[in-house]
Amino acid sequence: MAGCIFCKIASGEVSAKIVHQNDHVVVFRDLNPQAPVHVLVIPKKHIENLSSSEETDLSMMREIFSAILKVTKDEKLSADGFRVVANDGKNGGQTVNHLHFHVLGGRPMSWPPG
Numbered sequence: 700m701a702g703c704i705f706c707k708i709a710s711g712e713v714s715a716k717i718v719h720q721n722d723h724v725v726v727f728r729d730l731n732p733q734a735p736v737h738v739l740v741i742p743k744k745h746i747e748n749l750s751s752s753e754e755t756d757l758s759m760m761r762e763i764f765s766a767i768l769k770v771t772k773d774e775k776l777s778a779d780g781f782r783v784v785a786n787d788g789k790n791g792g793q794t795v796n797h798l799h800f801h802v803l804g805g806r807p808m809s810w811p812p813g
Contacts, residue, residue, distance in 0.1 A: 700745040700797075703745060703795075703796070703797050704795060704797075705739075705741050705745075705795055705797035705799060706745050706797060708725060708727060708741070709725050709741060709742075709743040710743075715727035715728070716728040718738055718770060718773070718774075719766055719769060719770055719773070721762070721766070722743070723742060723743055723744075723759060723762040723763075724740060724741065724742055724743060724759075724762050724763055724766045725740075725741050725743060726738050726739070726740045726741075726766050726770050726802075727739055727741075729801070733801075733803060734782075734803040734804060734805050734806050734808075735804070735805030735806055736774045736776060736781070736802070736803065736804045736805040737801065737802070737803050738770055738774075738801075738802045739799045739800070739801060739802075740763055740766050740767055740770070740799065740800040740802060741797060741798065741799045741800075742756075742759050742762070742763060742798055744756075744759060745797060746759070746797070746798040747796050747797065747798065748785075748786075748787045748788060748791075748793055748796065748798055749785055749787045749798060750787055750788060752798065763800060767783060767800065767802055770802060771802060771804065774804065774805075776802075776804035776805065779804070780804065780808075781802060781803060781804030782801075782802070782803045782804065782808045782812075783800055783801070783802055783803075784800065784801040784803070784812070785798070785799070785800045785801070786801075
């Protein structure tokens with residue numbers, strides 16, 4: 700989608716500190732990290748948010764969660780735990796209208812988060 704910063708990162712038009720990618724997803728470090736490890740997992744296909752995803756996107760969700768598992772192992776987060784967050788829409792705190800999952804770890808997380 701024209702103008703979408705995450706689409707530009709996925710296509711390589713905008714650089715990012717990429718930690719993993721394949722044909723379907725890109726994982727990169729957040730520019731404003733909220734934990735020692737804070738990466739974003741995005742589909743290369745533009746999907747606005749979870750609410751706008753469709754049944755046909757289920758295979759993409761599998762790719763996303765497979766990437767999350769790989770990155771949490773690579774970043775050595777599995778032993779102590781981590782948090783995965785997807786903000787959806789304005790009231791959910793979504794600021795970039797491209798489906799993305801935050802993976803945070805490396806410190807204790809508090810609850811409630813918002």
